[in-house]
Amino acid sequence: MDAVIVNHLRKVYQDKTAVDDVSFAVKKGELFGLIGPDGAGKTSIFRMLTTLLLPDAGSATVDGYDVVKDYKAIRNLAGYMPGKFSLYQDLTVEENINFFATVFKTTVAKNYDLIKDIYIQIAPFKKRRAGKLSGGMKQKLALCCALIHRPSVLFLDEPTTGVDPVSRKEFWEMLRKLKEQEITIIVSTPYMDEADLCDRIALIQDGKILSIDTPNAVVAAFPDKLYAVKADQMHRLLKALQASPLVKDSYAFGEYAHVTFEGDLEQELAKQGLTGIELQTTPVTIEDCFIKLLKEKQ
Numbered sequence: 001m002d003a004v005i006v007n008h009l010r011k012v013y014q015d016k017t018a019v020d021d022v023s024f025a026v027k028k029g030e031l032f033g034l035i036g037p038d039g040a041g042k043t044s045i046f047r048m049l050t051t052l053l054l055p056d057a058g059s060a061t062v063d064g065y066d067v068v069k070d071y072k073a074i075r076n077l078a079g080y081m082p083g084k085f086s087l088y089q090d091l092t093v094e095e096n097i098n099f100f101a102t103v104f105k106t107t108v109a110k111n112y113d114l115i116k117d118i119y120i121q122i123a124p125f126k127k128r129r130a131g132k133l134s135g136g137m138k139q140k141l142a143l144c145c146a147l148i149h150r151p152s153v154l155f156l157d158e159p160t161t162g163v164d165p166v167s168r169k170e171f172w173e174m175l176r177k178l179k180e181q182e183i184t185i186i187v188s189t190p191y192m193d194e195a196d197l198c199d200r201i202a203l204i205q206d207g208k209i210l211s212i213d214t215p216n217a218v219v220a221a222f223p224d225k226l227y228a229v230k231a232d233q234m235h236r237l238l239k240a241l242q243a244s245p246l247v248k249d250s251y252a253f254g255e256y257a258h259v260t261f262e263g264d265l266e267q268e269l270a271k272q273g274l275t276g277i278e279l280q281t282t283p284v285t286i287e288d289c290f291i292k293l294l295k296e297k298q
């Protein structure tokens with residue numbers, strides 16, 4: 001049985017369709033990523049799956065339980081770390097964890113093995129109020145609180161947004177370890193580089209799923225050879241790429257432009273007076289795939 005099944009799920013706020021006919025399934029023990037920019041509908045999907053929001057159409061189950069009919073069962077078996085910091089700012093680290101354990105009628109001692117690796121990192125600050133912790137520490141505390149009742153499915157809504165790069169890396173290492181405990185994890189992120197760390201990903205935009213597959217398969221489906229190009233005059237380069245009949249697609253990508261084309265592009269750009277041209281093949285990233293899927297949709 002799949003741990004999470006989402007079937008034609010829909011959520012409409014006034015006249016905004018936030019979740020538009022979304023379907024996917026997550027296997028038990030899988031680390032599944034919902035990847036998409038702000039406003040894509042990720043939080044609405046999480047809130048429906050954690051029974052905090054009613055769907056307008058469609059259905060979903062978590063560990064076989066229906067998100068509408070069996071909401072009580074789901075609240076006991078699911079762990080949820082919302083995007084916005086959800087802890088009690090005026091309670092200490094220790095008090096927050098004890099509070100969440102009490103709500104779920106359990107104790108920290110009973111589930112200590114599950115949170116130990118994470119808890120030891122925040123233990124030196126256990127008397128500090130949650131509101132006074134750094135972003136990375138807050139996030140570790142929130143994860144401990146979401147895990148304290150030993151959930152079988154863990155929902156993490158943008159857990160690394162606003163967190164420094166070192167803490168982000170550590171956080172993903174923690175998720176890998178939790179996976180070994182056979183906890184199913186659904187995590188959302190706007191950071192495309194984090195997609196590679198998931199077993200499978202769903203790319204989502206404007207409430208719709210554009211693609212679902214393993215990160216490798218998403219990248220392998222990119223049909224063209226991709227090049228990175230730069231020149232002394234980047235603005236002119238981007239314009240020239242857009243106007244060129246040789247170019248299939250082009251867009252700014254960091255300090256380069258990414259481009260797919262046929263023919264002798266370097267020669268054509270040089271003819272147009274561009275100088276310092278550097279053109280080389282570059283590996284396709286999830287972000288390139290996302291951009292391509294978005295353009296196809298338009």
Ligand SMILES: Nc1ncnc2c1ncn2[C@@H]1O[C@H](COP(=O)(O)OP(=O)(O)OP(=O)(O)O)[C@@H](O)[C@H]1O
Pocket residue numbers: 013014016017018036037038039040041042043044045083158
């Ligand atoms: N309560 C609400 N009333 C009206 N519109 C809403 C409400 N909640 C969300 N929306 C809109 O629905 C869309 C999807 O929002 P949602 O929060 O699910 O997306 P998201 O991918 O989680 O993005 P974010 O990271 O910004 O939360 C957005 O356009 C948002 O403005």
